[in-house]
Amino acid sequence: MPCNLTTALLTLCEATENLKFVLFSSIVLNSLVYFAIFIGINGSLQNNSLKLKQFLAAILIFFFAKIGLSKLIDDINKSDIELVIQIWYQLNVVISGLCFVFAMPFCLKLLEKENSPEIAVQSVINFFQRSADYLAKYGAFSRCWVFHRLFIPVADWELAQQLLHSESHLETGHELMSDWLGEGVLMCQPEHWPQRHQQLAALSSPDNLLQLTKLFQQQAVQLCQQLEAYAATRQLFDVWQPVSGNVLDLMLATSCGMQPSEQYKQAFTDLIEIYRKRFLSIKSANRFTFWLASPLMRRRQQRLIRILNDENKQMLGKWRQQQLIESQLKSEGITIDRIEPASKLQHQTLLEVLLSGGKLSDTELCAELNTCNYLGYLLCSSTLCFTLVLIARHPAVQQRCLEELRNARSSEDWQLQRLPYLDAVLRESLRLQPPQLIVGRQLSQDFNYTHSLVGNGALPAGAEVYINLYELQRSEPQYGNQAHLFQPERFLAQPPQLLSFGLGPRSCPARELSLSLLKALLAPLLLQFELLPYGDAMRPNLRLALGSRNGFQLALQPREAIETKTID
Numbered sequence: 001m002p003c004n005l006t007t008a009l010l011t012l013c014e015a016t017e018n019l020k021f022v023l024f025s026s027i028v029l030n031s032l033v034y035f036a037i038f039i040g041i042n043g044s045l046q047n048n049s050l051k052l053k054q055f056l057a058a059i060l061i062f063f064f065a066k067i068g069l070s071k072l073i074d075d076i077n078k079s080d081i082e083l084v085i086q087i088w089y090q091l092n093v094v095i096s097g098l099c100f101v102f103a104m105p106f107c108l109k110l111l112e113k114e115n116s117p118e119i120a121v122q123s124v125i126n127f128f129q130r131s132a133d134y135l136a137k138y139g140a141f142s143r144c145w146v147f148h149r150l151f152i153p154v155a156d157w158e159l160a161q162q163l164l165h166s167e168s169h170l171e172t173g174h175e176l177m178s179d180w181l182g183e184g185v186l187m188c189q190p191e192h193w194p195q196r197h198q199q200l201a202a203l204s205s206p207d208n209l210l211q212l213t214k215l216f217q218q219q220a221v222q223l224c225q226q227l228e229a230y231a232a233t234r235q236l237f238d239v240w241q242p243v244s245g246n247v248l249d250l251m252l253a254t255s256c257g258m259q260p261s262e263q264y265k266q267a268f269t270d271l272i273e274i275y276r277k278r279f280l281s282i283k284s285a286n287r288f289t290f291w292l293a294s295p296l297m298r299r300r301q302q303r304l305i306r307i308l309n310d311e312n313k314q315m316l317g318k319w320r321q322q323q324l325i326e327s328q329l330k331s332e333g334i335t336i337d338r339i340e341p342a343s344k345l346q347h348q349t350l351l352e353v354l355l356s357g358g359k360l361s362d363t364e365l366c367a368e369l370n371t372c373n374y375l376g377y378l379l380c381s382s383t384l385c386f387t388l389v390l391i392a393r394h395p396a397v398q399q400r401c402l403e404e405l406r407n408a409r410s411s412e413d414w415q416l417q418r419l420p421y422l423d424a425v426l427r428e429s430l431r432l433q434p435p436q437l438i439v440g441r442q443l444s445q446d447f448n449y450t451h452s453l454v455g456n457g458a459l460p461a462g463a464e465v466y467i468n469l470y471e472l473q474r475s476e477p478q479y480g481n482q483a484h485l486f487q488p489e490r491f492l493a494q495p496p497q498l499l500s501f502g503l504g505p506r507s508c509p510a511r512e513l514s515l516s517l518l519k520a521l522l523a524p525l526l527l528q529f530e531l532l533p534y535g536d537a538m539r540p541n542l543r544l545a546l547g548s549r550n551g552f553q554l555a556l557q558p559r560e561a562i563e564t565k566t567i568d
């Protein structure tokens with residue numbers, strides 16, 4: 001009897017037509033079963049009972065088809081039965097395995113097609129509609145099992161606040177980014193986390209923030225220069241490109257203090273695009289399925305990470321060399337002031353804060369720089385783009401900002417901190433369009449809560465809780481019946497709570513830094529250009545951070561010459 005595949009294949013060549021038919025039909029059926037399983041997984045992901053029913057019906061049909069096949073086997077000569085079984089098992093395992101590997105990317109592509117009537121999916125594009133439907137159906141606090149994983153989507157204020165303020169539930173779970181940011185603050189060991197978080201917060205100390213604001217204002221001049229060309233034509237354009245390019249420059253100057261190469265910036269933005277594609281995609285959210293389904297993309301991702309880390313390490317090397325020279329000169333009695341170029345930026349960079357704070361390995365330092373560049377680039381760019389478009393579509397808000405800026409500029413000590421209305425505009429924009437719209441917590445132990453409506457209870461250890469800031473910050477009980485409208489005034493008299501930077505111990509350590517950066521870029525832009533109310537309504541989508549599917553359409557025109565004086 002043949003015991004290996006080669007002998008089995010040879011025997012198959014000599015087998016009867018009937019036998020060949022049984023074997024191949026059975027293999028095809030098995031491949032179809034895999035496809036049905038994908039639809040079933042997808043149905044369970046969406047809690048879509050129709051898809052689950054389709055899956056069960058398909059499995060039933062395949063089951064009866066297999067019974068039909070076994071009837072055919074009965075007709076085969078009894079002496080061949082043992083042979084059939086052996087060949088069937090060996091071939092089936094190999095060919096079905098191959099079908100599984102090669103068909104999976106194809107099946108998943110089909111599944112990801114939006115509006116497919118037969119096979120709908122957990123699509124990123126319709127995230128907002130799905131989450132609204134889900135909330136309407138199951139309420140602000142529900143649960144959803146996907147195999148062994150328990151997901152708890154939350155859009156309930158009481159529960160969200162308690163969880164975010166908890167000192168013992170701090171794991172955020174950013175598995176997707178682990179290849180790139182694995183050793184950084186987002187994913188480091190719990191015992192290292194407090195120190196890392198503090199170091200990042202130190203970047204926003206009042207003195208450093210003052211220096212950083214000067215850096216932000218310098219960059220604002222550059223951004224305005226780039227926008228002049230668009231303003232000259234008064235045509236609609238997507239403001240993401242100029243805004244994100246300048247924000248990236250600022251983040252790199254804030255984190256490393258050095259100007260990285262063009263190759264570095266390109267690798268950075270390419271890598272973000274890869275992660276955008278992977279985000280919420282069934283086939284690549286998990287590292288194993290990503291490796292299996294998209295090996296080429298994975299190779300490219302790893303190459304880009306290497307480019308960034310190689311240059312990060314070069315910068316580290318240069319910084320250390322510079323420190324060595326400075327300490328040698330100091331020991332020889334030469335003061336640093338005499339040798340440093342006058343133009344050196346005065347702020348303390350993240351790299352300096354981290355190196356002065358303790359012993360981190362080069363890998364950890366790189367991960368920390370990457371984490372800040374990644375979060376700062378995506379979240380600040382998204383906020384600034386949304387704010388610009390919202391201001392453009394609300395002329396009364398723009399007018400009030402302008403008046404405040406003109407008054408502030410005419411006073412002797414004009415400071416960005418003293419722009420309460422612009423500040424309210426930014427907060428209102430962050431409320432309606434929180435760039436990080438989901439905050440996650442992985443429960444390593446039970447979470448006990450108290451709730452005014454549902455009473456006391458516990459969320460079980462092992463559950464993954466996802467707090468939906470987008471829905472929370474549009475809730476009417478919290479923000480009134482005009483919660484969905486852009487009304488910056490609500491942040492003036494009695495400011496409501498803002499969750500866009502998170503809450504509690506794990507909230508964003510760069511909150512003040514971000515607000516300063518956004519104000520510093522926005523103020524001169526509003527003074528120099530009038531934002532015109534043209535363009536389509538934004539169509540929010542979720543691609544790592546909150547974005548807009550049709551871009552951030554903006555049109556500008558220059559204000560009179562009197563407005564264009566540089567800001568001190």
Ligand code: HEM
Nearest residue numbers: 197372375376379380383436500501502506507508510514
């Ligand atoms: C408008 C801009 C920003 C928004 C809306 C924002 C929002 C957030 C949110 C919601 C969190 C998660 C909080 C949680 O898990 O509870 C977070 C964490 C974090 N943010 Fe920001 N962020 C912004 C800008 C920045 C910038 C510019 C940096 C870097 C310089 C930064 C660095 C971080 C870091 C390192 C964490 C993780 C803190 C930790 O896990 O301990 N963020 N941010």
